[in-house]
Amino acid sequence: MRYWLMKSEPSCFSIDDLRKSPNQTYYWDGVRNYQARNFMHDDMKIGDRLFKVDVYYIP
Template sequence: MQYWLMKTEPNECSIDDFANQPSEVIRWDGVRNYQARNFIRNMHIGDEVFIYHSSCAHIGIAGIVRVTRSAYADPSQFDTESPYFDSKATKEKPRWDAVDLQFVRKFSQIISLDKLKALPELADNSLVKKGSRLSVVPFSKAERDAVLQLTSRQ
């Protein structure tokens, strides 16, 4: 199993969107950064993903979802009505991928970026480094376990 963090603005897709339909899957699409896309391509069914709320009043990790379908061609790249349309993408040579995710757990409190930065286990993680803007970030098991320890103190 691998561990990941995906950033989202809660008005687009929040942990509550997952929690409100726990038996349903939500397609994670619209990623338009090559490095983030490559991380998506490395995701497998069963991988755990932290949902991180950004660009909002309470920034931080809000909960966990699980990958239920590994990477496949993101349909929004072909939809001319979508803000994620890519005129260079073709069905034969798609450029962007999506994964399907399903709710696992919502944390009782958001784990703030300040608390995450204070964890020595995350010192080398790109999430806490200045200037990192990736929407998909890999986590090691040790990093994931350190974050989960914070939730047991809530």
């Protein structure tokens, strides 16, 4: 089992959205970075664990 760290803007998908999802699972879309997309496609497996981080920008 592997552990993955994922980040997103809270306005797109927040940790509260994840808590409200059935079984606290959800599909991940909108990945624009090709290397990240390839890791998700080739290396992530069912049963791996995910840590989700909300990213806040404070000027």
